[in-house]
Amino acid sequence: MKAYHAGWVIYYCELSGVAAFAVTGTLMAGRKSLDWFGVITISLVTALGGGALRDVLMAHYPIEWVSNENGFLVGVSASLGTMIWARTLKTFNDRVLLVADAFGLAVFTVRGTDMALQQNLPPSIAVIMGVATAVAGGVMRDVLCNEVPLVFKREVYASISILGAVAYITLLDLQISLEVASAIAIAFVFVSRIAAIRWKWKLPRFDVVD
Structure with missing residues (x-):
């Protein structure tokens, strides 16, 4: 497996992903009526938590958001902007959050997978790192807000992330450019997740009968 290096598409999409997850953290915290410090904390945990876990698992130090303040600044700005927006509209929109x-989910799946490939990790581990990057922040957000994490419900969520990571690696192995491969994989995960929400796709449940 050759080493890949993150391009400008992934970098700017990652910052957009930080903003997007910061928005979800802010809206979730707002529903719990937290103060402004609590809201920003939840938003940053959501936006940066998955990447931090990935870096720890890969022994990648310093952790990315510590060595590069752009993610932190984008997260704080997105959280403050969302608080102003939500207070102005006097509503929290479920559609915006989803x-x-x-x-x-789409952006961080590709980012986490790409970083693992940069470290020359096996493809299977790269998939795991992609999924961890994509879902861990949301799990932390939900736990801190006393909600059942979305990834543990029957929602088609983590499985879409897995498929997106596999698709990204496959496209790179087919010699498709990093920018095109990342754009296709991000679009695939995003569209698939929206479709799962729209048509209420569910994973089968495992029930043990006594």
Whole structure:
């Protein structure tokens, strides 16, 4: 497996993903009526938590958001902007939260997978790192807000992230350029997640009968 290096598409999409996840964290915290400090904390945990976990698992130090403040600044700005927007409209829109979450899932799936490939990790581990990057922040957000994490419900969520990571690696192995491969994989995960929400796709449940 050759080493890949993140291009400008992934970098700017990653910042957009940070903003998107910060929005979801802010809206979730707003529903719990937290103060402004609590809201920003939840938004940053959501936006940066998955990447931090990925870096720890890969022993990639310093952790990315510590060494590069852009993600932190984008997250704080997105959180403050969302608080102003939500206070002005006097409403929290479920659709905005779900769309923002879908975009963040798509972007961080590709980003986490790409970083693992840069470290010359096996493809299977790269998929795991992609999924961890994409879903861990949301899990932390939901746990801190006393909600059942979305990834543990019957929602088609983490499985879409897995397919997106596999698609990204496959496209790169087919010698498709990084920018095109990342754009296709991001679009695939985003559209698939929106479709799952729209048509209420569910995973089968496992029930043990006594």
